[in-house]
Amino acid sequence: MASSAVDRYKQVRVQTSTPGELLLALYDGLFRFLNSAKVCLENNQKPRANELLGKSYSIVAELYLALDHDEAPELCANLSALYDFCMTRINETIRDGDVQKVEEVVRVLTPLREAWQQAVPEAMKEASAKPGKTK
Secondary structure, three states: OHHHHHHHHHHHHHHHOOHHHHHHHHHHHHHHHHHHHHHHHHOOOHHHHHHHHHHHHHHHHHHHHOOOOOOOHHHHHHHHHHHHHHHHHHHHHHHHOOHHHHHHHHHHHHHHHHHHHHHHHHHHHHHHHOOOOOO
């Protein structure tokens, strides 16, 4: 029963979140999965690590697919290359279990995550300050 309550909460959260909040939630989940996969690899729990790496890959792939190249072509080209690098490293980690490749993904995505953590609340403040605008 508690599980279904958690599932309902998650569903409501997704339905009521702004795109920026959803982006931050994706990054939070991505880093949680990557860090947990790293721990599993260090403890020789490769099946669990691969499960977490698969979830990580899915999140990066979703971020990649969500890019709007018409809106910001140069930024999207840069992010595409970055996400492609990360997906390749995740696949290589699934193949060979190299923890350093997970660390590379975390290292290259950390500045992006930090930038979004600052930009999203600022954008929400600006949007709420405009007359007639709501969440």
